[in-house]
Ligand code: TEU
């Protein structure tokens with residue numbers, strides 16, 4: 038039987054602190070702002086808060102370039118504010134997990150400043166330094182944020198590796214001293230009483246030995262080198278040591294951002310017998326949606342993407358369920374219809390992912406159906422990846438309008454606009470000037486407008502969370518796909534100890550009529566719906582309206 042744990046039953050909520058709530062009017066979200074909104078989160082039904090990086094940072098990558106792993110970014114507050122936040126979270130029976138960035142630091146971190154200072158500095162080897170090759174970079178790898186993955190250092194005449202921005206040098210996990218320094222830092226936070234971590238880019242910590250060139254596909258200045266910098270052979274040994282030296286000794290929750298790991302490999306990462314991570318974020322379903330807009334969502338492939346994780350880890354591991362985070366556009370703008378069926382599609386998507394087997398994560402603003410925003414020109418973008426991509430497309434001769442359109446559709450910035458608390462000019466996020474433009478649709482899409490309305494997107498999320506908490510079958514039950522080849526309807530069963538529930542979601546903007554089900558659906562057993570449903574006789578055929586979702590108890 039499946040083991041029971043608090044983190045399996047929990048509902049998690051991700052906070053991007055810069056854009057969540059500003060308490061002092063400087064336009065930047067902060068820790069005291071989060072404290073102000075804890076009652077809101079508690080009322081929603083949140084158990085665990087995942088806080089994105091709040092450490093000191095030059096903000097080249099909004100906090101993911103960390104210059105002190107054991108401090109608090111001045112713009113966000115002080116360590117005393119953090120301690121109070123932790124206390125206030127715990128006082129409400131909730132838990133707090135932090136974002137742990139172990140793949141890289143900021144180039145302004147004292148470790149890197151030392152490392153770069155001379156070739157024989159004791160910390161030289163804490164980062165990845167190489168000589169150039171024929172007057173150019175040591176290899177042809179492309180950075181995940183575009184451009185070369187290498188940066189030349191004038192002072193010591195070598196290059197350092199950075200998989201992300203040039204201000205995020207990669208830590209050298211082959212250096213045992215460096216690893217011990219990280220573990221000490223991790224234990225320091227755990228001893229403070231935090232409840233776990235989300236492990237940033239953790240599948241990147243191991244690089245392929247030799248750092249050889251990646252196969253080059255012409256046309257581009259550098260080569261994508263995923264096989265050599267992500268989920269590389271040997272990464273599990275690093276992970277294992279990290280877990281043994283730190284996490285093992287605490288009752289915490291860990292979730293790894295493990296891009297590139299397949300369900301077949303998942304046992305090494307989350308197999309319960311290994312005591313490594315509790316769960317990982319898998320990106321199969323995120324990757325299905327083309328940023329270039331050439332193709333829409335293919336429901337058949339979506340069923341496979343979710344299904345291979347739902348069934349693939351059953352019996353040994355646990356899933357992390359999500360459809361949004363701070364790195365991807367808003368889901369209602371991707372899979373939904375943010376114009377004609379905004380409310381219906383936001384709630385349909387919620388029903389679809391939230392009731393699968395795993396721990397569900399909600400990204401701030403998702404619970405009110407926040408959408409992608411409007412970008413007029415390159416100055417409206419903040420994300421370092423988008424800006425680098427702009428430069429590259431410009432160089433390749435793409436015209437300005439087309440570039441902005443391309444970036445707007447896929448940019449991470451869509452998820453980083455201020456949280457929409459009310460209809461005011463600062464969205465209730467700030468009384469000052471927000472650091473990043475508020476989405477103009479805060480006039481209609483905001484917490485205040487939905488707060489008292491059980492049929493709003495927010496009201497629906499509350500009901501969804503309550504339902505999941507009330508029914509162990511919706512937490513621990515196994516997953517089985519139904520209506521497998523239906524091109525519009527995503528349907529699945531949850532099964533536990535003779536109980537049987539059915540989730541039905543029309544994920545299209547057209548009616549789905551006369552669906553034939555093997556079991557009769559009883560109106561009095563309808564547990565959740567995102568449209569009004571008239572009392573209906575028990576029957577095994579079903580009509581679903583555009584983006585309609587229903588959850589029935591069958592047994
Ligand atoms: O993202 C990691 C990340 O970008 C890769 O794991 C992944 O390979 C990429 O998304 C491919 O599409 C994390 C954070 O979530 C992100 O915000 C940071 O910018 C990044 O790490 C660097 O810390």
Ligand code: CA
Pocket residue numbers: 059060061062063064065066067112
């Ligand atoms: Ca502030």
